[in-house]
Amino acid sequence: MKETIGVALYDRFLRGLARSPRRAALRVGARRLTYEELHQKALVCAGSLLDGTPEPPKAVGVLMEKGVDAYVGILAALYTGAAVVPLHPGFPADRTAMMIEAAGVSALLADDRGLAGLAGAKPDLPVLALGSACLDSRHHIPLSPRAGLAEPRPVAGTDPAYLLFTSGSTGRPKGVPIRHGSTRHYFELLDKRYDFHEEDIFSQTFDLNFDCGIFDLFCAWGAGASVHPVPPHAYRDLPAFVAERAMTVWFSTPSAISLVRRTGRLAPSVMPTLRWSLFAGEALRARDAAQWQESAPRATVENIYGPTELTVTVTRHSWSPETSPGLCVNGLAPIGTVHEGHDHVLLGPDGEESGAEGELCVTGPQLMTGYLDPADNRGRFLRRDGRDWYRTGDRVRRLGNGELVYLGRLDAQVQIHGWRVEPAEVEHAVRGCAGVDDAVVVARTTDEGVELIAYHTGRFVSPVLLAGQLRDVLPDGMMPKRFEHLREFPLNSNRKIDRAALARAAAEGDREGSGS
Structure with missing residues (x-):
């Protein structure tokens, strides 16, 4: 019988829960949480949030260090039926406060560092504090097991699943809401593309306010697999960390390759457990792809590309030692072909369609409906054929085989x-x-x-x-x-x-x- 999954982003975790209830959903350092344990903690946090707010929040901020509580917080925020707004505790307090206000956050999950980072700019909203921080009673939401939910609150495909902020040209961060329906389309494509399963061990290298972290979590959890955040000290000998964890899926920015090379640890066949090695977030150099492939000879190496506004990634190129080097431009690997169900055009400097080279514009189900502030939409969308197309601002070239290769930013x-x-x-x-x-x-x-x-x-x-x-x-x-x-x-x-x-x-x- 074909397995089905609901429209909510959290339904992917529920599928993992059904497949692997007693497997580790998460390992942070020596601490492990099974799917059952993580699920129950998230239900209690979600219920406590709902019990401690006058009405169900539309957006819940998660302001925590990247530890167990942060992952519980991400899931708990989704379980409330609200959009989760991951916030970085190391950002300046005024910037974080600006994001909280722009996103319409009406409840906050925070730890000690997150609250300390807001010193002097604490928003006037209820906070569920996970840690030892003291809050005045006016803002404090108690963690109450009796308030725990029996199940997550339902959502619609048009509801926002998460809100992220990208840097804006004016210095003001731009809010990007991504709907549950967009994430469903995205992960259904990934389910068809990748053979992830319950025994996979995923790296988790990205901060939780970066959309690539969504890929790590919900690809792994949708398969019933385990997520292992990579601590900074692991990069001193990354192959040893990969071996110790028997890691099978690696995902990071390409900068990690240069970092490991500088440690002298990037040698042939040092990461034989890897089945997939995925890179996104910046241009992947041919030299780096080839050297990583040699270090992980059993892995499929992929360059995946996409702006936050198009739901994590929207193209992919599988690296082939035989053919990919001949497709590179300026030493950069191709970004590949656009996802099924999407259309794209290249625009020349005159704004007319160009067959060979130009600004990449994409439309399809992964496209957001617009920025939180409508003023930010100006110049970022193209109306064409009755549809809205997102102008990525990236210059690409179409190769003879139909794949795309990144040339650089228009504004660069x-x-x-x-x-x-x-x-x-x-x-x-x-x-x-x-x-x-x-x-x-x-x-x-x-x-x-x-x-x-x-x-x-x-x-x-x-x-x-x-x-x-x-x-x-x-x-x-x-x-x-x-x-x-x-x-x-x-x-x-x-x-x-x-x-x-x-x-x-x-x-x-x-x-x-x-x-x-």
């Missing part, structure tokens, strides 16, 4: 003395220089115009030698004005290269490392 392209320069192309050239491991190229504006700054890792190479090598492959108009050697790139909370931090350093003339 710069003009230097009349040259239209794509930083990704310059980065590829810098990576080709002897001694360079990785490179990030940013633009800065000076009194004399726009110039490029190249940050690079690997061994130190003098700027004169780098410039000499690059003159063989780049015209003068594309040459970086300055080179900066770094031991490692700064990473943001989601372990992606923090390009914004490098751009700020360039703009301020901050000469980290050695300059030209």
